[in-house]
Amino acid sequence: MKDVIYVTGHKNPDTDSICSAIAYAELKNKIGSKTAIPIRLGEPSRETQFALDYFNAQAPELMPTLKCQVSDLTFDNTAPISSEISLKMAWSIMNKSNVKTLPIVNENGNLKGIASVSNITSTYMDIWDNNILAKSNTTIENILDTLSAKTVFLNEENPKFPGKIVVAAMQPSSAEEHIEEGDIVICGDRKDAQATIIDSKASLMIVAGNHKVSDEIISKAKEAHTSIISTPYDSFTTSRLIVQSIPISYVMNTENIVSFRTSDLVEDIKDVMLNTRYRSYPVIDENENVVGSISRYHLISQSKKKVILVDHNEKSQTVDGLEDAEILEIIDHHRIGGMQTGNPIYFRNQPVGCTGTIVASMFFEHGIRPSKKAAGLLCSAIISDTLLFRSPTTTDTDREMLKRLCEIAGINAEDYASEMFKAGTSLDGKTVEEIFNTDYKIFTIGGKKIGVSQVSTMDLEGFEKYKAEMLEYMNQKTDSENFDILLLLLTDIIKEGSLAFVTGTDKDLVGKTFNVTFKDNSAYLPGVLSRKKQVIPPITNTIEAL
Structure with a gap:
């Protein structure tokens, strides 16, 4: 679609990414002239799906690329x-x-x-055939339309014309030798010729020149089951045009x-x-x-798709084919990752705990009250990203926006958070690949390729059964995709800490960053809840200090 603006979060979308995209699309539709459509780059997590279901919202359309399409x-x-x-x-x-x-x-x-x-x-140059009407099984409607003709008498509602095309430009006695049963015959106003055509049991008689057909001839045609039509064209023109009545098939x-x-x-x-x-x-x-x-x-x-990025601003995290699209805006709360644009854009980046907080602020700044659905989804985003204010990224703005949004959504933040976290942190039935890619981002820091996955769970002990298989998966991913560091954080928001698993040639840098010793590629990081504020910045400092 050409007259729309797509609003998208990052790859491997989390609750903030999807919910903020939906809510910001609602805001743009209320204040803009173009249609804004939220899209997603991956499947919703269990936590996100819980939020969508709770507030009767549909998941955005999956659109993995913005490359130009037909x-x-x-x-x-x-x-x-x-x-x-x-x-x-x-x-x-x-x-x-x-x-x-x-x-x-x-x-x-x-x-x-x-x-x-x-x-x-x-039809005219290569395959002239006077039996073409019979072979093509053309209809009386096509013949009438092509010849601008009118019906004089039809033998049946949908008559068939099994014979060849004949022009009766001869004496009746000679015509008898050329006309066979079932033929389509073009003639003028001579009654003797018309009578001969009917006696020969032609299937259709076409009277050229719009001449009136006598009642006697019509009566004779009815007995012989010969259909009659009348055309304003002369015999020559009629014979040329009638071939155009065959069906295009x-x-x-x-x-x-x-x-x-x-x-x-x-x-x-x-x-x-x-x-x-x-x-x-x-x-x-x-x-x-x-x-x-x-x-x-x-x-x-071709016209470039127009897109607004929310909850990210790094090329490695964004939609494929972005180079073929036009970025209009970026709404984010992460570090600025070097995204380049062809034109000046609206870029709003605030040090708050959640993109949903920024989107909510923009609603109120415009004097617009978000719908109950949008308010509920923004509540879900803020609760998820700030871990209900347990994350060190939490600000007073996050708290203020959540309070206002909860009133609109009609929910209690504590009760709703408990339900959402419980639904979202269950790992049962998931593969290690699904677990790892729940909320996974790639960073380039000091020339090193680093992947960081973060999964919230209330059951760190229950992950033990996945450990060996997960490390095998991470080692394979490290080798096949050339990661220097691949890190998985299992974050327990209740205990306020993360169990970390690490692979890669520079994995020792993680231990050095957090002053811990990794045993069997794993270690517990107390107090670490935020990838954005407590993981990426200190790893960046460690690498830059080398």
Whole structure:
């Protein structure tokens, strides 16, 4: 979609990332002219899902990349056509829409074939056949429309025309030799010729010149089951036009069709276009319906997606394809990580415990009361990121915003926090990969690649059964992704400390930072609750002091 702004948190989203994106999108929709849509870059954690369910909120759409897609291009929105329409109608649509190719669909709107100008012209140049109406199984509606004709008599509601096309420009006695049962015969106003046509059991008699047909001939036609129509065109023009009444399905191409989906990346379809020589390609949406067609020249019309980043500002943590998008704003409470933009942007970075606190402040600064849902989600974000004010990152602003938001959401912070933490910290049924990636971020500090995962739990002892498998997973990840330090923090918000597991060639730097000895790659870090304030800054200081 071109006229929207996407609001996204970071990869491996936590509660603050998702809830702040939803709430900030609500604020932007109340104060802005464009539509803001929250998106996510990963699956919600159990804690986040609890918050979403509690306040009847839907998880944002999963959008793992912002690279330009076909849907971001201004392609031809020509409506697809039915396979039953005539060549004349298809040609008219092409001229009106100034296109050379039309997608053909079935009754469900799904792609059935492609018709091009060459398909239509070949009907005249390459495959002239006076039995073409019978072979194509054309309808009386197509014939009437093509010849601008009117019905004089129809033998049945949907008559069939099994014979060849004949022009009765001869004496009746000679015509008898050329007309066979079931033929389609074009004639003028001679009654003797018309009578001969009917006696020969033609399936359809086309009277050229808009001549009136006598009651006698009509009565005779009814007995012989010969349909009669009248056209204003002369015999020559009628004989030329009638071929255009065949259905487009008779000449359309149904083999080796190359089509693209609205979700396809532009960089991928470029390669396909380079290796094929078609004039245009059908575009299909997520429901398998044809929504238009695209040509090479449409590739220059791509428009960058517009995006607002919340709860992060480091490239390693953000959505893939950000280089193809336009960053409008960044709302964050972390360190500034060197994100570059092409234009000046609105960047709000505050030393508070949660991005949700900043978003709540912006609601009130604009004199706008957040909805109960948005207030509840912002409460969840603040409680989660500040660990209900146990985190050292907590500020008075966090406390003030949570109090105001709880009144709007109609919740008690202590009671709600207890329910949310209980739901979110259970590790049962999770794989070590799921546990590690619950809230995982990558940092580059002093040229060293460092990954830090933080998982809140109220049951450190229960993690013992995962320890060996987790260390194996971390060692494999360290080797395959070239980490200097890979750190997992199991944070107990009640005991106010974290059990740390570390791997990597520089893992001793972690022990030096916290003045602890790691035994079997693990150690307990009392009082350490915040990755942002108590882990990354001291590790940075240690590395810089080397």
